[in-house]
Amino acid sequence: MIIKETYPVAADDMSVAGDVSASIKRQMKRLGIPNQIMRRVSVCTYEAEINLVIHSDGGEIDFAISEDEICVHVRDVGPGIPDLDKAMTEGFSTATSEVRNMGFGAGMGLPNMKRNADGFAITSEVGKGTDIVMTFNI
Amino acid sequence: MKVSELIALSGAKCLTGEYEDREIACGYTCDLLSHVMGKGQADMAWITVQAHMNVIAVAALLDFACVIIPESLPVEAPIIAKAQDEDIIILSSEKTAFELVVLLAANGVAPAKKG
Numbered sequence: 001m002i003i004k005e006t007y008p009v010a011a012d013d014m015s016v017a018g019d020v021s022a023s024i025k026r027q028m029k030r031l032g033i034p035n036q037i038m039r040r041v042s043v044c045t046y047e048a049e050i051n052l053v054i055h056s057d058g059g060e061i062d063f064a065i066s067e068d069e070i071c072v073h074v075r076d077v078g079p080g081i082p083d084l085d086k087a088m089t090e091g092f093s094t095a096t097s098e099v100r101n102m103g104f105g106a107g108m109g110l111p112n113m114k115r116n117a118d119g120f121a122i123t124s125e126v127g128k129g130t131d132i133v134m135t136f137n138i
Numbered sequence: 139m140k141v142s143e144l145i146a147l148s149g150a151k152c153l154t155g156e157y158e159d160r161e162i163a164c165g166y167t168c169d170l171l172s173h174v175m176g177k178g179q180a181d182m183a184w185i186t187v188q189a190h191m192n193v194i195a196v197a198a199l200l201d202f203a204c205v206i207i208p209e210s211l212p213v214e215a216p217i218i219a220k221a222q223d224e225d226i227i228i229l230s231s232e233k234t235a236f237e238l239v240v241l242l243a244a245n246g247v248a249p250a251k252k253g
Contacts, residue, residue, distance in 0.1 A: 018195025022224075025199055035180065035201075042199040043175050050171075050192075103188045108172035115176070 004064040009052040017053040021046040024063050040116040047109040048074040054099050070136040080126035139245050150231040157227045160203040165242045166250040167235050177250045185235045189213040198224040208235045
């Protein structure tokens, strides 16, 4: 393991949403990760971070780089997603009108993550939380 | 097309002051941030009426050439300061998003590729 860090993400604080993704991008840049991979990881970490801020009760993002893989592990403490198939559908969103007015809630977050990661696994339990593991080949 | 040429042709103002004169590789206009995350490419000019912190985050993460705010919509000072910290160029134009797209396209800027 070259690097492994955990970043907490607080619920509801839109003013700092994106800061964790920016930190992760800086780490990748420092380590010389190729631009194309950096871009895809950034899309995924940003979408995950925004989801944690606008939908979750708070959570964490683990960011790990090994010799041949980047792993982003996102988990929160609730409220969980009742229908994962729906949540994975482009255009489906449960975002409030307030965050929609800021340009969020297009229903593209999870589909963007799935499209940009080489490996994508999501589990969710209502009342417990959501867990997403995304991997990227280096 | 370079950012300086866009400024000269459109009469836009650079809100972030001095800038590195980057080449604009392609353009895109959308106000839904996830669509922009999906389509965004390095060196892209992004036209949006959204002018809040998260716009700067998206532009920085995807290394855009510039963000163009149409119709002289207001951009608050903390947003400009954040953009300066992140080396993001914010231009403000009196033109509408449509007029800006026409101008970019007429001067050879390609659409962002399908994401």
